[in-house]
Amino acid sequence: MTAAADPVKLMKQEVGKAAAALVKSGSIVGLGTGSTTAYTIQFLGDHLKSGELQDIIGIPTSFQSEVLAKQYGVPLATLDAIDHIDIAIDGADEVDPQKNLIKGGGAAHTREKVVDYLAEQFIVVVDSGKLVERLGSTFAVPVEVIPMAITPVTNAIKKLGGKPELRMGIKKAGPVITDQGNFVLDVRFDSIEDPVSLEKTLNNIPGVLENGIFVNCVDLVLIGEVKDGQPLVRQL
Numbered sequence: 086m087t088a089a090a091d092p093v094k095l096m097k098q099e100v101g102k103a104a105a106a107l108v109k110s111g112s113i114v115g116l117g118t119g120s121t122t123a124y125t126i127q128f129l130g131d132h133l134k135s136g137e138l139q140d141i142i143g144i145p146t147s148f149q150s151e152v153l154a155k156q157y158g159v160p161l162a163t164l165d166a167i168d169h170i171d172i173a174i175d176g177a178d179e180v181d182p183q184k185n186l187i188k189g190g191g192a193a194h195t196r197e198k199v200v201d202y203l204a205e206q207f208i209v210v211v212d213s214g215k216l217v218e219r220l221g222s223t224f225a226v227p228v229e230v231i232p233m234a235i236t237p238v239t240n241a242i243k244k245l246g247g248k249p250e251l252r253m254g255i256k257k258a259g260p261v262i263t264d265q266g267n268f269v270l271d272v273r274f275d276s277i278e279d280p281v282s283l284e285k286t287l288n289n290i291p292g293v294l295e296n297g298i299f300v301n302c303v304d305l306v307l308i309g310e311v312k313d314g315q316p317l318v319r320q321l
């Protein structure tokens with residue numbers, strides 16, 4: 086595989102590779118969503134082809150990871166067919182010093198939360214630009230909402246002090262539709278002081294399926310950096 090051109094791609098490729106190297110033969114692996122885990126899936130496929138890795142089963146967290154796994158030859162199963170997940174590898178949009186996350190930039194946070202929380206080991210792969218002192222500093226909290234409830238949920242979130250915005254498609258007219266057929270509200274908060282309680286509060290609004298705050302679930306964060314043009318991986 087040739088090196089990625091720009092520094093962010095280089096960091097993503099390097100952490101994607103480092104995470105793939107942690108997967109052992111015979112493992113059931115949660116396959117995250119996004120441009121960083123796309124590299125992990127690609128490297129897993131390469132390792133299977135070269136024979137350095139054998140008998141892994143991937144559990145996709147989105148249509149994106151399912152398509153990539155098929156493309157790179159990573160065998161797949163659904164949650165009905167397995168009784169545990171050994172390791173999940175997923176990206177994030179923000180990571181705080183306590184390893185809490187905001188996820189859902191790819192609107193996949195609901196399936197990601199199911200798979201990542203089930204895993205015995207949950208590894209997050211990010212470039213260094215994703216590190217923040219406090220969640221919500223750079224990224225809105227994605228909230229998946231069933232379409233018929235979009236107005237009452239929007240109003241309830243405003244009452245909590247959030248500024249919700251319906252996520253719109255880029256190459257699609259109208260709102261983004263998730264893999265479950267729902268809408269996404271991107272909610273800005275002035276300051277998220279207690280992510281544990283905000284995660285629960287948002288999920289308690291009727292009509293909310295899941296939000297993108299992930300707390301107390303991450304075992305290891307692999308952070309990609311570039312120093313003097315060279316990619317490095319450090320751990321949190």
Ligand SMILES: O=C(CO)[C@H](O)[C@H](O)COP(=O)(O)O
Nearest residue numbers: 119120121176189190191193
């Ligand atoms: O949560 C996610 C998708 O719902 C992604 O993991 C997150 O958006 C990070 O993506 P990328 O690796 O492309 O920066």
